[in-house]
Amino acid sequence: MKSKSIIILALVLASLMLAGVSTAQDQPEVVEPPNYVGCDWGLLVISPSLRPPQTVAATPEVTEAATDESGVDHAMTITSPAPRSSVAVSSFTVTGTGNGLFENGLVVEVLDAEGTVVFQQPLTMHTETVGGAGEWSLDINLDAGKSELIQAGKGINIHAYSNSAADGSIIAEDQVTAVLSPQSAEQSVVFFIADNDTLTQNSDADLCANAGKQMNYPSNVKVDVISVSGIATASLPPQVNVTVKASLPVDCPFPLRALKTQDGGAITIDMFFFLPAGMTCDGEKVETDVSLPLGAVTDPDYTVTANGVAMQ
DSSP: OHHHHHHHHHHHHHHHHHHHHHHSOOOOOOOOOOEEEEETTEEEEEOGGGOOOOSSOOOOOOOOOEEOTTOOEEEEEEEESOTTOEEOSSEEEEEEEEESOGGGEEEEEEEOTTSOEEEEEEEEOEESSTTSOEEEEEEEEOOGGGOTTOSTTOEEEEEEEEEOTTTOOEEEEEEEEEEEOTTSSOOSEEEEEOTTOGGGGSOHHHHHHHHHHHTTOTTOEEOEEEEEEEEEOSSSSOEEEEEEEEEEETTOSSOEEEEEEEETTEEEEEEEEOOOTTOOOOSOEEEEEEEEEEEEOOOTTOEEEETTEEOO
16 A cells, blocks of 8 residues: 555656646747857848848748737737847847736846846836736846856847746747847948858858959849838947848849948948849849848948938
8 A cells, every 4th residue: 555655656756747847838939149240341141131032931930919818909019129239249139019918027037048047027017907919128237157058149039028927928929039149349330141051161261352342243233222210229339231122023032132231320331132244133023021130330420321312
């Protein structure tokens, strides 16, 4: 009888351990950030955001607000920084919106490139009514001593979430991958290419030299820019990130690139397709958003112009 009781107790403990594992909160996945290469002419940024549009696009994920038995919609959105944008290594500001959060509470945490939580802070969202819709903002200062992976050029994952009062489970969350910008000092020349660009096939020794030659190739064809919008972090100096909406040909086999040059507070972006002489890239066009982290800007009266279109 005694041995039977021991076996039953062991089975109970095992089931509790399994239950604990199944209810543990999963850490958000840290997405690979853009790669940065320092060249003698400036900075080369290799990013998937420069991939031209495809004929068959993946169906975007739709995040639906969770609803509990009370009928309340729980929602969380990080509005800044933008996905895959750059933030200052020293400090930056995260903003967002929420709805239906228990006592208006949420937690913001930052994970390094290895998925380790290096910053975590609870805060209260401001709303007209408790549990209603509102906005929140948090200034984040990272302690580089906590992780050797907190340094310029490394990716971080910003995770905002709110827990249920009933069982502690996450009822609303959002996450954004950003890059600790190596552009904390102003760069007068930044060349953006896609991560599948033919230039990436070059050896490390040839990459900067060939990129420098091709950024001003005579047959480069500028794309049609529709609008330019931007945001700046609250850090000093601010990190400026822009979204360029352009009309781009679908399935163009030639690489899409962008060249940022800066003279004082005047920032110019040339967005173009790298075309061999005599070649064209015609066909169906679609409106596409391209995100470009421009880095630090010290002039408070800066302007941004992309292919002749000024930032709104």
